[in-house]
């Protein structure tokens with residue numbers, strides 16, 4: 088049986104976590120589309136993952152040129168939401184007609200609305216302004232994915248695992264398929280708790296239900312998750328925003344049959360955890376606000392569902408991002424102002440003036 092060709096686009100904390108384990112498992116030829124220090128580290132040291140007190144290493148095939156890597160069986164995209172537009176424009180050489188594309192990312196994916204009649208008439212402005220991602224990555228080649236894990240990248244090319252190894256995979260329109268099962272089997276063989284969902288959109292919405300408040304509130308305040316949940320006023324604010332997302336979920340066939348307090352109990356198990364958005368803010372990196380909060384506001388607007396707490400959270404965190412240079416102001420697409428910034432500028436490793444981000448900015452709260 089020929090080796091499955093897999094390319095990791097975005098060899099960071101999550102991409103490196105997945106890439107290292109797939110490469111070490113030996114059932115796939117795993118490459119990475121990487122750049123700068125990450126590319127150099129992969130070429131020098133290969134894949135590296137610290138997990139369970141061990142250092143897992145594997146040979147890495149890495150390039151900053153997609154054409155050098157060629158057509159793949161599976162492309163796993165693990166970039167931050169604001170980088171997706173730029174990445175999608177470059178990955179055509181990785182895509183053959185049979186290639187599966189698996190976005191291992193948080194937030195509302197660009198394809199999410201295509202499966203919802205009330206949203207299918209136009210792309211979500213907050214995550215795919217002008218629809219360029221949808222044009223670059225055919226929906227027929229996409230598999231949905233939810234990441235239930237936490238990892239960090241202490242240095243380029245080295246991943247530190249914190250907790251969890253869950254990956255949920257499913258067809259965007261729901262149901263099951265051979266290609267989804269094949270992807271689950273490959274991930275499971277590499278050691279992940281990989282499962283197939285016949286309703287990946289609901290699984291995405293449930294994950295987002297936690298990220299929607301924990302990530303921005305932690306970035307805004309500098310608080311770890313335990314401290315966010317320990318403050319009664321903040322906890323109640325988060326619950327109110329989550330209730331708004333629950334109302335939206337009911338309208339888009341993503342029902343959540345838990346209370347916000349039930350979800351808080353699950354999230355509290357993370358303890359004094361710094362969310363990926365807080366880690367980004369503290370590191371002076373752009374924050375993933377549009378896919379995690381902006382998209383919820385936009386869907387509420389499109390469905391005429393009031394979201395006052397989500398709106399306040401977006402407004403406060405976006406202003407924080409703007410002041411700290413963590414929320415790139417970009418050209419707005421032709422859509423009317425939905426009150427959402429569009430992070431479509433290219434976000435180089437070393438930010439430039441066009442994105443108004445200073446990598447050396449020390450966040451002041």
Ligand SMILES: NC(=O)C1=CN([C@@H]2O[C@H](COP(=O)(O)OP(=O)(O)OC[C@H]3O[C@@H](n4cnc5c(N)ncnc54)[C@H](OP(=O)(O)O)[C@@H]3O)[C@@H](O)[C@H]2O)C=CC1
Pocket residue numbers: 096097098099100101102120121122123124125165166167168170173174191192193194234235236237238239240363375435436
């Ligand atoms: N970390 C975590 O614990 C969790 C993260 N997630 C989600 O997973 C997704 C990825 O997050 P995470 O891995 O933490 O992010 P990281 O910032 O660690 O990794 C993103 C990677 O993408 C690379 N990248 C960005 N743009 C390009 C480009 N144009 N070409 C090549 N490489 C590029 C970055 O490289 P460079 O350094 O050169 O910019 C970086 O290596 C996000 O949606 C996040 O919310 C979900 C659950 C938990």
Ligand SMILES: CC(C)(CO)C(=O)C(=O)O
Pocket residue numbers: 193236237297298301302361362363364
């Ligand atoms: C908080 C966590 C680990 C789980 O919700 C997460 O998804 C993130 O940090 O982005």
